[in-house]
Amino acid sequence: MIRPTTSQLKIRDAAARDLLVVAPAGCGKTEALALRIQGLLHRGDVTSPQKILITTFSNRARDNIRDRLNEYLPISEMRERIAITNFHGLAARLFRAHANVIGLDPDLILPDGDWVGAQARDKGLDFNTTAALQKMLRLSKQEPRTDAEVDALLQKPGCEKALAFERLRVEQGRLTYDDLPRLAELILAHDVVADLYRAHFGAVIVDEFQDLTPQQLRIVNRIGYKRTTYAGDLAQGIYGFAGAKPNEVYAAIRAECTEVVEFSESHRSSPAVLAMVNALGGLTGGNALTSADPESWPNGGLAAIAHHRTAEAEGEWIMKVARALVARAPGHRVGIIARTVGRRRFVEGALEAEDIHFFRWDDGILDTDTARTIKSMLTSFDLKRYLAAPDKMTFLYDASGFDSIIDPSGRESLRDALTWCYDLLRDGVTPQEVRGRVRVGDATTLVSAPGIHLLTGHVGKGQQFDWVIVVGLEDGVLPDFRATTAEEKTEEARVLSVMMSRARHGVILSRAASVPTNAGRPMSRTPSSFFGQVAAARPLDSKGLVEWITQADWNVIASR
Incomplete structure (x- = not known):
């Protein structure tokens, strides 16, 4: 069992039920939450038959905390005292059990994908029209409105397509992902239902508070106000497109919680990686981090920036660097991460041309x-x-x-x-x-296998690699061309921060001056505006990177 840190023990032993844990990537948040849950149960803060409700935003996060809890609690206690779910799963259970209180049929079809997107494709709508339609429907449902109120809201000029989609949904007797939290909030507005859940759950744990929408926070508050432990980090808030409001939610949680514990030591990343992450702190709002054991990292770790004339040249270069890394440390994992799937296609092509094995996360069964x-x-x-x-x-x-x-x-x-x-x-x-x-569930899984892994920043959140190469640091790619407001640009900086903070030993940022369009025409690209910030970390250039790899003590690195 891992020896808990002082901060982790402080979280375990905190007497306050309303606790805020500010835990940047690599600081041992999952371990701290497992200890917190153990403390709540063993001190008798939550007594049988009450349970502790744990909410996550992904099935991988659910699996991570479940695995850590297995180290601290017996199976019987896990089964009888713990309920782990994601927010849509919680909302679906509320709907199935209590839809009658809001006059709906509990057997309505639950979502299993992007129904709105599928309908839009069937109707031949273009990308921009579909995106606007999805946003309009999502915004109409982020308040506790009934179906009739949503319908009335959409009966105004410019909303005709959204209204038609909404009426088709109702006619087909189905729900979308946006409907579930809306209806859950309506259900919990009934005190008799909210009282039932408050009695059933003696405490609530929210993992990754920065991903909460205000609506999800209201749902949490109806079940566990002043009895909730929130853990997360503003610098990892990258789900604004789904309605998350990190700064607004953070302010509300700070007002709710009587005790705050902040982590500042990373147990994951080298000093060089942390310097790159910290350099973005002014944009992301993240806490500055130090290495828990800086002397243990060979050569202090690696941070580098590479500039290329073309995306094809970039792909060839990244292929060679990734191959060199896995050759010197065969047990290590190299994560090649891009903002979008399309931007990394030149790296994929270079790897395939050399017949180099790699894992493409888009194809895997990760749950x-x-x-x-x-x-x-x-x-x-x-x-x-x-x-x-x-x-x-x-x-x-x-x-x-x-x-x-x-x-x-x-x-x-x-x-x-x-x-x-x-x-x-x-x-x-x-x-x-x-x-x-099907690799997940075996001794060697996609999320732990050594070798070269290709993925996107959002998919990689919560994961860990020994080396990270970020592809496509160009304006229009990262930050994304659709990010126009200050809030949206802040989120793009957080996407980059999340990508870099996956790395243990080293992080490399790469960009190309010319990237072909989907039609094959070359398009000039200017460097990402984020280069100005990360330059403060004094990263190596391409030549310095090659020298670092050539001169490093790989026997020591490979063993860490």
């Missing part, structure tokens, strides 16, 4: 529960019945028990995994071979 479901389904898969089935996707849905899943993110993850299975089976891959490709 542990989904992986187990798929593996279980394929263990005794009846291939003959599948091949004879008139609707093969329906066969897979039935075989996996899809309809029994309530958690919307679990439904979406399983739906995507079943589509993946369908595509492989259609191409002649056997069920046993498909099962063998």
Whole structure:
């Protein structure tokens, strides 16, 4: 078991039920929350039959905290005293159990994907129209409005398409992701329901408070006001597009909580990586971090910036650097991270041309529960019945028990995994071979396997790599061209901060002066405006990076 730090023990032993934990990346937040939960139970702050409600924003975060809790609590206590869910899962459970109090049918179809986006594609709407439509519908539902009130709000000029989509949703008897928290808030407005949940949960734990929308915070407050532990970091608030308001939520939490614990030591990253992350602190609002053990990092770690003439040249260069890193430290993980999937395609091309193995996170089944479901389904898969089935996707849905899943993110993850299975089976891959490709849940998983990994910044949040190479630091890419307001530009800086803070030993930022459009035409790109900030960390240039790799003591580095 890991020896807790002084700050982690302070969180475990804090007497206040309303606690704010400011924990930047790599500071041991998940361990601290596990200790906090252990303390609440073992001190008797939460007594049986009450439970502790733990809310996360992703299934990977759920799995991380569940794994840490297994180190501190017996299985029976985990089962009887702990409830772990994401916000959409919590809202779905509230709806299924109490939809009647707001006059709705609890058997309405729960979301399992982007229904609005799918409808827009079917109608041939372009990207900008679809994005505006989704934003309009999302904003209309971030207050506790009934279906009739949403309909009335959308009955104004310019909202005709949104109103048509909303009425189609109601007609089909389904819910979208935006509907779930709206309806959950309406349900919890009934004191009899809120009292039931306040009695059931003696304390609430919110992981990653900076990702809360004001609506989600109101839901938390109805269940656990003044009995909630919030943990997170403003510098990692990168979900504004989903309605998160980090600064607004942070101010409300500071007003609620009587005790605040702030972390300042990183147990993950080298001094060089931390210097790069700290250099963005003026933009992100993050706390300055120091290394918990700076002398333990060979050469102090690595921070570098590389400039390239073209995106093709950048891809070749990154391929060579990544290959050199894994050759010298075969057990290490190299994360090649881009703001968007399309911007890293030149790196993918260079790796494929050299036949270098890499993990593409877009293809993986990253959710542990989904992986187990798929593996279980394929263990005794009846291939003959599948091949004879008139609707093969329906066969897979039935075989996996899809309809029994309530958690919307679990439904979406399983739906995507079943589509993946369908595509492989259609191409002649056997069920046993498909099962063998499901890595999560095995001893070696996608999220821990050594080697080269390609992913986006949002997907990589919460993960850790030994080395991180950030691709595409150009204006229009990072920061994104759609970021026009001060708040949106701040979030783009936080996206970069999240990318860099995944790194343990070293981080490399890369940009190209010319990047082809999707049509293949070269387009000039200016360097990202963020280079001005990170330059304060005095990163190495390309030549200095090569010298660092050549001269470093790789026996020591590879062993850390």
